[in-house]
């Protein structure tokens with residue numbers, strides 16, 4: 196019983212003092228496993244392939260990435276130009292709306308922010324509509340697209356991205372469900388008013404926050 200426990204032993208007094216002083220607090224955010232895995236997700240260690248069934252072969256010689264819409268400097272980059280941009284790495288978790296999550300994916304490529312710094316979005320740009328070589332589209336707010344850990348990835352765990360996973364280049368926006376992370380990305384349109392992409396027109400959420408379980412559209 197609580198009442199039987201010593202309330203005034205040396206140990207109890209010491210630990211009470213530590214608690215009052217906040218001793219051993221690192222100031223770092225605690226991330227217990229339960230908080231790292233969003234609600235309704237389960238952990239996998241393989242990496243499933245999910246797409247519409249068309250896995251386009253994109254020859255590097257004709258590969259292009261276009262940034263259009265509300266930008267001061269609309270861009271068309273060749274593979275050579277794109278890969279000449281400073282490469283960086285990002286480590287992040289994947290959360291797919293079909294309930295699998297995969298931790299600690301090491302991506303290498305060009306941070307989205309670096310590309311946006313070149314394109315210079317205009318003030319009226321508030322969303323992006325992304326287009327891929329398989330005809331896939333998806334949409335998200337510009338602010339989320341520009342997240343610090345969002346990356347235009349060419350490599351995963353040190354190896355070039357396979358075609359099945361979106362190679363030669365895919366987007367990774369880790370804080371949203373993985374359907375926002377367009378594989379075989381070819382077009383980024385900066386728009387003022389949100390426009391639904393493929394899954395968003397098919398019952399999925401316009402935003403898609405795994406932590407709020409925004410899987411499906413409300414209506």
Ligand SMILES: Nc1nc2c(c(=O)[nH]1)N[C@H]1C(S)=C(S)[C@@H](COP(=O)(O)O)O[C@H]1N2
Pocket residue numbers: 242243244245246247248291292327328329331359360361373374375376377378379380
């Ligand atoms: N171009 C394109 N990108 C896409 C898709 C797609 O069908 N086409 N599927 C999305 C979905 S629903 C998911 S879960 C992830 C899957 O990526 P993976 O196959 O590398 O796991 O890609 C997303 N990006």
Ligand SMILES: [Mo]
Pocket residue numbers: 245291292293373374
């Ligand atoms: Mo998905």
